[in-house]
Amino acid sequence: MQSYSDSKPGGATFALFETEHLKANIRRALVEAVLSPWQRTFLSDVLSKLERYGNRARLSHKQLLKLNEILGGNGTPRQDRVTTSRTTRHTRRPRFRSPSFLSRQIRWSRRRLARDAVVVALIVMVGLLYSVFETGPVQSFLGTVGKSSHVMGPVDQAFTVTDGDTVHVAGERAGTRLVGFNTPEKFSPQCEYERKLGERASSRLRELVKSPNLQLTKVPCACPAGSEGTDACNHGRSCGVLKVDGRDVGQILIGEGLAVPFICEGNRCPRTPRPWCGQQS
Structure with a gap:
């Protein structure tokens, strides 16, 4: 069962299964995928954080987007960049019909940002209403x-x-x-x-x-x-x-x-x- 939780605003943590799954896919991408120096450094940094903190590691919305861009929505390396070590032929992995945990993390992060924006807007509206009533009758x-x-x-x-x-x-x-x-x-x-x-x-x-x-x-x-x-x-x-x-x-x-x-x-x-x-x- 895949799930995630948030303990603080501005990031997301993974369940134990998802953490191990993501670590394995990052290792595979570092070995098999054709990556730019920046992508390789980014994946190495994320892997170090996951190995150090486990399922307590927190990834920001921007980091989740970059992982999704490099690994693909299902948390595995993108097919147009991955080759196996035994053959030069490109492999094609089956598509997952159910939403991946990376995609769900990104959607959750976007929903949280939208919710925070609504809260800020409500606070501003309350402040404006207070200032109008505080000034007394027109x-x-x-x-x-x-x-x-x-x-x-x-x-x-x-x-x-x-x-x-x-x-x-x-x-x-x-x-x-x-x-x-x-x-x-x-x-x-x-x-x-x-x-x-x-x-x-x-x-x-x-x-x-x-x-x-x-x-x-x-x-x-x-x-x-x-x-x-x-x-x-x-x-x-x-x-x-x-x-x-x-x-x-x-x-x-x-x-x-x-x-x-x-x-x-x-x-x-x-x-x-x-x-x-x-x-x-």
Whole structure:
């Protein structure tokens, strides 16, 4: 009975019968088959591993593919490369109708890779859903309809709060960086105090946008000409000014100690100010 098992991700082990069978076929290939220097070295390395570790030896997906390529799907040397030591005539071995253990190992390894990809995708989706719900209910703001992030001027569309100085307009690929100020980082802080202050700035901005009188105005980013809307300009984000009851939210957050001024001129910005880790909480 042929079987295999996996004890760790990223490889496969063989049952005792399969290990001995594979070792015998590798030895035969090293003696009978016409092999390139690389193939001979590869088979010798695999044979050494099998002899040292027995059925506890682990072979990667790439190694299984190479074995299948050299030996054939049934674990025996490929017929177009093998000659016997007694005659120069090519031998033809009977075809196996049942799946070989090498083929099953490769299929299993591919299924595991596909399963891992699905798990990663699910984790990413859960993270995205969490970030959407974590930003709170979607808010609306006043102004004229603007579908594109390249259109400068007032926009009437739903958005979510990402952090203290960034919002995300519904339907846009990237967020909108609010200009004129910088708030502490909560996602990549330099210290615990900055993270806590960044959480407070985000919470405060969510409170401010509950006002029925909101206006977000898209403005040009301080980037080189022609780079607006690309990753080379502000990480692909657009830029804007958000006002609550006619007041710039940046000035409100600065006045409450939750932000500092950050003024760009032309197509250049100074170094992003982050003074919070030098302060006491």
